[in-house]
Amino acid sequence: MIEDFKFIKPGEVRVRIAPAPTGLLHIGTARTALFNYLFAKKNQGSFILRIEDTDIERIDPRAEKDIMENLKWLGIEWTEGPDIGGEYGPYRQSQRLEIYAKYLEKLLAEDKAYYCFCSEEELEAEKQYKMSIGEPPRYSGKCAQLSKEEVQKRLAEGQPSIIRFRVPAKKVEFEDLIRGKIEFDASLIGDIVIAKDLATPLYNFAVVIDDFEMKISHVIRGEDHISNTPKQILIQEALGFPRPIYAHLPLILGPDRTKLSKRHGAIAISEYKKRGYLPEALVNFMAFLGWNPGTEREIYSMASLIKEFSLERVQKGGAIFNIKRLDFLNGFYIRQKSIEKLTELCLPYLIEAGLIEPVFKEESKVSELPTAFFGTEIVQKYEIAETKEEISLEFLRKIISIYQERLKKLSEISELTDFFFKDKLDYDKELLRWKEMTDEEIRSSLDKLEKILSRIKTEDWTKENLENILMPEAEKMADRGMLLWPLRAALTGKEASAGPFEIAEILGKEKTIKRIKEARGLIK
Ligand code: GLU
Numbered sequence: 057m058i059e060d061f062k063f064i065k066p067g068e069v070r071v072r073i074a075p076a077p078t079g080l081l082h083i084g085t086a087r088t089a090l091f092n093y094l095f096a097k098k099n100q101g102s103f104i105l106r107i108e109d110t111d112i113e114r115i116d117p118r119a120e121k122d123i124m125e126n127l128k129w130l131g132i133e134w135t136e137g138p139d140i141g142g143e144y145g146p147y148r149q150s151q152r153l154e155i156y157a158k159y160l161e162k163l164l165a166e167d168k169a170y171y172c173f174c175s176e177e178e179l180e181a182e183k184q185y186k187m188s189i190g191e192p193p194r195y196s197g198k199c200a201q202l203s204k205e206e207v208q209k210r211l212a213e214g215q216p217s218i219i220r221f222r223v224p225a226k227k228v229e230f231e232d233l234i235r236g237k238i239e240f241d242a243s244l245i246g247d248i249v250i251a252k253d254l255a256t257p258l259y260n261f262a263v264v265i266d267d268f269e270m271k272i273s274h275v276i277r278g279e280d281h282i283s284n285t286p287k288q289i290l291i292q293e294a295l296g297f298p299r300p301i302y303a304h305l306p307l308i309l310g311p312d313r314t315k316l317s318k319r320h321g322a323i324a325i326s327e328y329k330k331r332g333y334l335p336e337a338l339v340n341f342m343a344f345l346g347w348n349p350g351t352e353r354e355i356y357s358m359a360s361l362i363k364e365f366s367l368e369r370v371q372k373g374g375a376i377f378n379i380k381r382l383d384f385l386n387g388f389y390i391r392q393k394s395i396e397k398l399t400e401l402c403l404p405y406l407i408e409a410g411l412i413e414p415v416f417k418e419e420s421k422v423s424e425l426p427t428a429f430f431g432t433e434i435v436q437k438y439e440i441a442e443t444k445e446e447i448s449l450e451f452l453r454k455i456i457s458i459y460q461e462r463l464k465k466l467s468e469i470s471e472l473t474d475f476f477f478k479d480k481l482d483y484d485k486e487l488l489r490w491k492e493m494t495d496e497e498i499r500s501s502l503d504k505l506e507k508i509l510s511r512i513k514t515e516d517w518t519k520e521n522l523e524n525i526l527m528p529e530a531e532k533m534a535d536r537g538m539l540l541w542p543l544r545a546a547l548t549g550k551e552a553s554a555g556p557f558e559i560a561e562i563l564g565k566e567k568t569i570k571r572i573k574e575a576r577g578l579i580k
Contacts, residue, residue, distance in 0.1 A: 069101025070273045073127075073134075074263065076108045077119035080324035081126040083377070084278060084308055084316070087342045091305060092276050093132045094343070094365040104270060105137030107148045110262055126325040130335045131358050136270075144270040149262055156257040159265050159295060160219060160250070168294045169250060171207050171217045172199040194246025195220070219251040221261070221291060228286040233274075233303035233367045240286035248287055260287045268297040276303045276367070303367050306346045309374040321379045332405065332466030337386040346375040355388065387464045399449065399456045402469040403438075409470035411477040412452075413441045440477045454562045458554040472553070476562065481549035481571065485578035490541035495579050501542045502576045504529065509560075509569055519561040526557070546575035 073089040075081070096103035105127070109115055124139060136142025146152055163169035172195075174182075183193040200222065202210075211217065225243035232238050250261035257265075263284075267275060275285075282304050292299055310320030328338060340356050347370050349356075356364065390398065406412045414435045438447050455473050463469060475481055488498050508525060526543070530536035544556040547563060560568045 067100050068273060069096055069099040070104065070271050071096050071101065071276055072104040072106050072267070072270065072272055074106045074108050074266070074277075075119075075123050076111060076114070076259075077116060077123065078111070078114045079116055079119055080326055081119075081123045082324055083322055083328075083342065083345075085123070086127070086130060086132070086325050086338075087308065087345050088276065088278055088305060089127055089132050090130070090339060090342050091347070091365075091367075091370070093134075094361055095274065095276060095367060096135075097362040098365055101273070102135045103133075104142070104144075104272070105134040105147060106266060106270070107138055107150075108259065108262070109148055109150045110257060110259070112150075122324070122326060126329070129329060130325065130339055132339075149257075149266065152262075152266070153255050153257075155269060156251070156262055156265055157254045160254050160257065160261070163221065163250075163294060164219070166294075167222070169219050169221050170200060170202070170247075171211065172220045172247075172249070173202075173210055173215050173217050174198055175216070192244050192246075194244065195248075197247060200247060217253070218249050219253065220247040221250045221287075221294070223247050223287075223290060228289050230285060230289060230299070230302055232282075233301060234306075234370050235279075235282075235304055235372055238282070238285070240283075242286060242290060245287070250291065260284055261291060264288045264291045264295070264297065267300055268292065268295070272300050274301045274303060276305065279304045279307050303370070306371055307374050308345050308377050311376060311378055313374065313376070316377050320377055321382075322377075330467070332468065333382065333386050334389045334401075334466075336389045337382060340385050340389075341382045344375075344381075345377065346370050355385075383464045390463050390466070391460060393460075395453050395457045395460070398460060399453045401466050402456050403452070405467050405469050406452075406473070406477070409474065410441050411470055411474055412447065413439050415439055442477065442479050451562070458558045458562070462554075475548045475550065475553075480574065483545070483549035487545045487549065487551070488542045488575055488578065490537040491535070493538055493542075497538060498542055499576065499579045501533075501539050502546065502572055502579070505539065505543055505546075506569060506572050506576070509565070509572070512565065514565050517561065517565045519555075519557040522557040522560050542575065543572070546571050 071092040073085065073092050075085050075089075093103050095101070105124070107120055107123075109120070120138075124137075127133070134140070136144065136147060138145075138147040141147070160169065164171075174195075179195070182196055186193045199220070223242050223245055228240045228242050230238055248260065249258060251257045266272075267288075285302055285304075289299060308316045308322075310316050312320075316322045325338070329335075336357065339358055339361070340354075343356060343361050343365070344354075347365065349364050350369060393401070403412075407414060415437050416434055417436045438449070438452070439445060440447055455476050456469070459469065459472050463472070488502075490498075493501075505526075508529060509522075512521065512525065526539065527536075530539040533539055540556055544553060544559070547553075547556060547559050547568060553559065563571070
């Protein structure tokens with residue numbers, strides 16, 4: 057009996073995330089990476105990044121960089137990987153072909169694997185036939201008994217071939233840390249293809265070699281791989297490798313309990329980032345996709361997750377993806393940010409929306425810069441894009457501060473605050489009407505506002521003073537909305553916004569009065 061890794065000491069825990077670079081990092085892989093990372097950290101173990109790039113046709117050249125960048129952005133950092141190396145490298149499968157060839161040759165020499173010369177058409181016809189008579193579509197074993205000489209002859213002739221593993225007809229049993237005992241009847245699968253040729257191993261084979269060579273103690277991966285596990289165990293046994301401990305994470309499902317799709321929010325992590333989600337929120341959110349602490353507590357930082365996480369608390373059933381929960385968490389983490397930090401985070405969105413512009417110290421650098429917060433080392437100043445008026449970070453911080461409470465995603469900032477950066481607002485005059493107010497009443501409210509506000513000195517232009525002066529006036533009216541609504545609407549051109557006094561304070565006296573006059577102009 058082959059020893060397995062049952063008695064691993066904490067420091068010896070070695071886990072991995074093994075993405076195929078076929079697309080951008082998505083939520084499923086990120087969740088698997090997070091669970092591996094948490095498990096490694098909790099056990100003072102190692103977390104390895106391995107790039108499974110053997111399927112050359114499916115490789116997306118942007119993927120590897122995207123996967124690494126976004127894992128890092130989430131704070132999921134590996135201790136060994138293609139970029140930083142490590143004791144068991146290389147960490148890209150395409151750079152490990154000689155290692156696989158060695159083991160393929162060993163299996164062939166021991167007759168545990170063999171060359172198969174059946175053509176694709178032949179195999180397809182066989183599969184169709186088996187299915188039509190209700191049998192599992194397994195390989196017939198036609199090439200399993202070819203003599204050594206026959207194989208040599210056909211190889212020498214250059215007949216196309218693949219390499220199959222002789223799957224023993226036996227029951228495979230393994231203990232999954234999440235799903236318990238799993239049994240599988242290997243006689244149902246037939247001899248599986250493990251390589252196209254000596255230099256082209258396939259997933260189920262390469263993964264076994266790598267997990268062994270990299271001393272992986274626990275394989276924690278999505279449930280979609282569960283049917284691969286018995287195949288991998290049989291290959292391990294044929295090579296005399298120890299068996300890692302398996303833990304298959306539940307699938308992520310949409311709220312309608314179907315497989316998570318784009319429609320539900322299965323978008324790339326980079327897209328979440330672009331939409332203004334914070335890494336803290338995504339990490340907190342993803343941790344609950346299959347795990348829960350068993351208490352009411354919902355807010356978990358990475359550090360507290362490391363402390364609390366355990367595979368025992370990972371559920372078997374599908375994990376429901378609820379975007380509202382992510383929005384809630386994101387709002388929470390946005391509110392935790394200092395205003396300075398939140399302003400930095402919001403600036404790229406204001407720039408991208410064309411509301412403000414950074415003016416760089418060195419013009420030449422501009423085109424190379426990604427949209428990001430530009431530090432004071434390279435930015436000379438910020439300007440309002442439309443008017444080229446210089447704006448201070450202080451001014452921006454004030455704006456951000458009055459929206460911190462209601463912001464759920466950073467990307468919302470431009471739509472919420474665009475009126476601060478526009479010279480002239482474009483809205484329908486009906487917006488100025490509070491309830492049943494007549495035109496005459498709106499006109500009189502606006503006139504009154506202009507008169508009162510003009511008398512306030514610039515140095516007294518604070519939201520407290522504005523409130524102290526305007527509120528009593530508003531209370532005098534039949535309904536205070538009759539004064540406050542037209543004021544807020546005139547300043548923002550919006551149905552909803554932060555309060556009128558804080559907005560007026562930030563806009564300053566001159567712009568506030570200008571906007572009231574413009575509103576007045578709309579009511580003939
Ligand atoms: N390359 C596989 C994937 O991306 C890895 C599966 C595994 O963890 O073994 O799904």
